[in-house]
Amino acid sequence: MHLLGLTSTQESLWWVTLGLALIVLLAVAAFLTLLVSLVHTIEKRVDVIRGTLDQAAANTSDTALIAKTGDCVDAVLSEGLEHHLFLGRVLDKVRS
16 A cells, blocks of 8 residues: 655645635635624614604604695784784874
């Protein structure tokens, strides 16, 4: 039985290759860990944005009432102006 051995150069290259493989493996693991962390952060921020958009939708669900409210405010201002003009005329008569 004849065993083939590695020369010292071949053995050195083999250990260098194994070392480089270990370095590549650690780098891939680090990048995957970073990727998982970033995806988790993005998911949390998307949930926050989704909640904000839901609140905005709830806040604007009654926008149909804005025109009606504006008409009522105009009516109150018009009534206030009539009272102001009336009281102005009354005070003018009292002073004269």
